[in-house]
Amino acid sequence: MNHDLSLSLQDQVKEAIAKKHTLAIVGGGSKSFLQSAKADAELNLSGHRGVLNYEPGELFISARAGTPLAEIETLLADHRQMLASEPQHFSQGENLATLGGAVACGFSGSRRPFAGSLRDHVLGVNMLNGKGERLQFGGQVMKNVAGFDVSRLMVGARGTLGALLEISVKVMPKPELEQTLLFECPSVHAVKRMSGFVHRSLPLSALAWLEGYLLVRLEGTETAVSAASAQIGGDVAEQSANFWLSLREQTHPFFRRHQPLWRLSVPPAADLPIPENEVFIDWQGGLRWWQTDRSAEYIQTMASKAGGYAYLFRDAGPVIGDSPPTGLLTLHRSLKQSFDPDGLFNPGLMGGQF
Amino acid sequence: MSLSKTTCAALMTRLGKVLSKHALLHDEEALRPYECDGLSAYRQLPAVVCLPETVEQVQAVLRICDELQVPVVPRGAGTGLSGGALPDHAGVLLVLTKLNRILEIDAPNFCARVEPGVRNLALSEATRPLGLYYAPDPSSQIACSIGGNVAENSGGVHCLKYGLTVHNVLGLKMLTIEGELLDIGGKTLDAPGYDVLALLCGSEGLLGVIVEITVRLLPCPECAQVMVAAFDDVAKAGAAVGNVIAAGIIPAGLEMMDKLAIRAAEDFVHVGYPKHAAAILLCEVDGARVEVPEELQRVRQIMLESGAFEVRIATDEAERALFWKSRKATFPAVGRLSPDYYCMDGTIPRHRLAEVLTRIEALSEQFGLPVANVFHAGDGNLHPLILYDANREGDLTKAEALGACILRLCVAVGGTITGEHGVGIEKLDGMCMQFKSSELSQFLRVKAAFDPQGLLNPGKAVPTLHRCAELGAMHVHRGQVPFPELERF
Numbered sequence: 001m002n003h004d005l006s007l008s009l010q011d012q013v014k015e016a017i018a019k020k021h022t023l024a025i026v027g028g029g030s031k032s033f034l035q036s037a038k039a040d041a042e043l044n045l046s047g048h049r050g051v052l053n054y055e056p057g058e059l060f061i062s063a064r065a066g067t068p069l070a071e072i073e074t075l076l077a078d079h080r081q082m083l084a085s086e087p088q089h090f091s092q093g094e095n096l097a098t099l100g101g102a103v104a105c106g107f108s109g110s111r112r113p114f115a116g117s118l119r120d121h122v123l124g125v126n127m128l129n130g131k132g133e134r135l136q137f138g139g140q141v142m143k144n145v146a147g148f149d150v151s152r153l154m155v156g157a158r159g160t161l162g163a164l165l166e167i168s169v170k171v172m173p174k175p176e177l178e179q180t181l182l183f184e185c186p187s188v189h190a191v192k193r194m195s196g197f198v199h200r201s202l203p204l205s206a207l208a209w210l211e212g213y214l215l216v217r218l219e220g221t222e223t224a225v226s227a228a229s230a231q232i233g234g235d236v237a238e239q240s241a242n243f244w245l246s247l248r249e250q251t252h253p254f255f256r257r258h259q260p261l262w263r264l265s266v267p268p269a270a271d272l273p274i275p276e277n278e279v280f281i282d283w284q285g286g287l288r289w290w291q292t293d294r295s296a297e298y299i300q301t302m303a304s305k306a307g308g309y310a311y312l313f314r315d316a317g318p319v320i321g322d323s324p325p326t327g328l329l330t331l332h333r334s335l336k337q338s339f340d341p342d343g344l345f346n347p348g349l350m351g352g353q354f
Numbered sequence: 355m356s357l358s359k360t361t362c363a364a365l366m367t368r369l370g371k372v373l374s375k376h377a378l379l380h381d382e383e384a385l386r387p388y389e390c391d392g393l394s395a396y397r398q399l400p401a402v403v404c405l406p407e408t409v410e411q412v413q414a415v416l417r418i419c420d421e422l423q424v425p426v427v428p429r430g431a432g433t434g435l436s437g438g439a440l441p442d443h444a445g446v447l448l449v450l451t452k453l454n455r456i457l458e459i460d461a462p463n464f465c466a467r468v469e470p471g472v473r474n475l476a477l478s479e480a481t482r483p484l485g486l487y488y489a490p491d492p493s494s495q496i497a498c499s500i501g502g503n504v505a506e507n508s509g510g511v512h513c514l515k516y517g518l519t520v521h522n523v524l525g526l527k528m529l530t531i532e533g534e535l536l537d538i539g540g541k542t543l544d545a546p547g548y549d550v551l552a553l554l555c556g557s558e559g560l561l562g563v564i565v566e567i568t569v570r571l572l573p574c575p576e577c578a579q580v581m582v583a584a585f586d587d588v589a590k591a592g593a594a595v596g597n598v599i600a601a602g603i604i605p606a607g608l609e610m611m612d613k614l615a616i617r618a619a620e621d622f623v624h625v626g627y628p629k630h631a632a633a634i635l636l637c638e639v640d641g642a643r644v645e646v647p648e649e650l651q652r653v654r655q656i657m658l659e660s661g662a663f664e665v666r667i668a669t670d671e672a673e674r675a676l677f678w679k680s681r682k683a684t685f686p687a688v689g690r691l692s693p694d695y696y697c698m699d700g701t702i703p704r705h706r707l708a709e710v711l712t713r714i715e716a717l718s719e720q721f722g723l724p725v726a727n728v729f730h731a732g733d734g735n736l737h738p739l740i741l742y743d744a745n746r747e748g749d750l751t752k753a754e755a756l757g758a759c760i761l762r763l764c765v766a767v768g769g770t771i772t773g774e775h776g777v778g779i780e781k782l783d784g785m786c787m788q789f790k791s792s793e794l795s796q797f798l799r800v801k802a803a804f805d806p807q808g809l810l811n812p813g814k815a816v817p818t819l820h821r822c823a824e825l826g827a828m829h830v831h832r833g834q835v836p837f838p839e840l841e842r843f
Binding site for chain 2: 055106108113129133140146147198307331338
């Protein structure tokens with residue numbers, strides 16, 4: 001399905017400006033655990049879809065923001081390519097997640113420390129700002145320093161700076177082979193062992209820890225993967241692709257406890273006193289998922305003492321997500337003002353602030 | 355507008371209270387070395403040069419300038435190629451090279467905290483004993499500073515695989531023009547709120563003054579090997595680049611040099627590149643010891659199938675270093691062929707490579723100025739070097755006009771006017787070609803969000819709408835652009 005709704009979307013934005021209405025930007029509605037914006041009207045991008053340009057040899061894909069992520073992934077897989085940052089869908093098995101939604105949330109999966117984040121791979125955006133202007137930033141080439149890097153600023157901005165219409169992202173070749181090795185290991189030793197693996201020039205694509213096991217995912221040519229596997233030992237995991245998918249999409253039984261889920265982004269070697277059965281460690285230690293009833297203050301203090309930050313990722317009701325750091329709040333407000341002077345888009349989604 | 359006598363006196367008195375005598379330059383003779391950066395075609399003496407040694411001093415200088423409304427141009431090592439550090443004649447040139455300490459090498463967290471004046475290569479040299487290095491390696495890495503790299507979002511020959519500066523920086527400490535210290539990111543792989551870090555990388559000193567950088571360190575690859583493939587036709591070499599990528603290989607570096615560049619480099623470094631080749635590709639593969647030779651063989655095969663008449667693989671580390679030395683020395687080597695050269699920096703989609711090179715060749719003939727091409731072929735970043743003689747009347751104007759045609763061509767094929775050197779003062783007109791006025795206005799509003807008075811590096815990176823309108827008017831109304839007889843892309 002291919003639909004260009006950009007003119008109608010632009011009209012809706014102009015109408016909202018005229019009526020002094022606020023707009024809630026809606027994509028596929030996949031990330032229902034996140035609070036949606038309370039606004040006067042909806043700006044629905046899910047019908048604005050279609051791949052605009054895909055040249056496998058150029059290593060990029062451009063698509064309208066409402067294009068389902070699954071459609072893009074299938075197309076790339078047909079050409080032995082992928083979105084290297086493994087953006088989460090959180091669609092509960094349905095293909096609701098859109099490219100625009102993924103970029104607006106800016107989540108990246110387990111390959112993040114080794115292949116970069118979704119933000120790293122965004123090359124350009126075409127967007128509507130709060131004045132109803134259609135703007136193009138960045139482009140389709142990897143190296144581009146003309147003008148401020150507005151495209152990457154949009155990643156994780158939760159649609160508060162504008163509505164994304166088209167996005168170009170860098171794609172990478174899909175590795176020939178994947179193999180996951182398991183090592184029994186207490187969580188307290190996990191991070192140190194991960195760091196040891198990083199120093200050994202292995203074709204790593206994920207280093208995680210869950211339920212008593214260190215998980216080492218190798219990806220690359222057959223030669224490289226088998227050599228690395230022979231070098232480090234461990235038990236070969238069965239059905240590892242599904243396993244990683246269940247971790248990425250948080251459908252693994254670990255995530256099914258009825259407790260608040262906290263996301264802690266910390267320096268990878270951080271030593272955090274989190275009980276073993278409550279944590280999933282990802283990103284070579286840089287990301288800790290903690291299911292706990294502990295107070296927000298306790299968790300956030302722990303993360304900030306370790307040099308990182310934490311926010312509530314999932315709870316019984318919808319959550320707000322991350323918030324700007326206090327010291328940068330004024331700057332955040334000025335930036336919001338510069339793109340969306342009337343506070344049109346997604347009010348309250350930037351940390352409940354604006 | 356120059357500084358009024360009273361403002362200048364007040365400025366000197368107040369700066370004199372925070373900076374020692376040797377850190378505050380005012381005499382014309384002392385200012386002279388700072389009149390330009392790596393783009394020497396543009397020269398301008400600043401009113402004052404400040405060489406602070408501490409963050410507090412930088413902060414004090416900014417506060418004074420903010421209060422007196424004096425423009426501030428930040429400068430690192432001055433190796434920039436777009437005039438981004440060209441002084442403002444009525445302003446302070448804030449030189450950050452004395453903030454040159456590596457504050458911390460945090461090996462367990464794979465990062466380092468550095469002051470902005472730390473040289474790019476010095477950091478990798480300091481971390482190498484720990485088996486770690488800082489990936490971005492611009493050709494000027496011996497001299498350029500990491501603060502400058504952040505300001506320009508510098509790339510380098512290995513960014514095809516390891517990314518640009520923006521992909522390798524985790525945190526920044528930045529001073530606003532008001533002297534407020536902002537802490538952005540840290541040692542984590544992401545940060546809450548807007549991605550201010552991404553916005554600051556490549557912001558060319560327009561948004562703030564960076565006083566500390568946390569960079570990511572990567573483990574040194576176990577093994578790296580490089581090959582040189584020679585082609586009798588530029589188009590074949592261009593196609594070979596696409597074929598390597600299409601085969602699912604991401605080399606650590608993939609560089610191309612054309613005939614003139616090869617000749618220049620060869621006369622300078624004597625590596626033994628085949629001098630009669632129309633183009634050569636330099637391809638580096640890195641990774642695990644078992645993997646590299648296999649991948650290199652695959653690349654070799656692709657090069658031969660794409661029409662390479664000769665493929666040489668460096669036999670040892672010394673030869674590898676020599677191959678790279680020659681590539682990295684191309685700019686100075688070309689400098690020996692001609693009294694002056696003008697370096698361009700457009701990026702194009704890879705599959706338009708052959709076509710663009712052919713058109714550049716045609717332009718070169720039309721303008722009567724030789725063009726040597728060296729570029730990061732893997733990511734389509736071209737560096738056409740236009741050879742001219744500044745002492746020959748009209749040559750510089752001709753070179754600039756040819757340059758503008760090349761940039762227009764880059765934009766026309768879906769690329770950009772600058773891949774890694776930045777806009778600076780040099781490509782302001784190019785910005786008018788690439789962006790609409792609504793987009794430029796958005797840039798200006800972002801600038802104002804950080805620096806409402808417009809004191810930081812004024813007149814750089816983002817053109818005023820007025821300038822673009824005049825440029826447009828020049829094309830449309832007067833029709834008297836330089837060399838109107840030439841086709842423009």
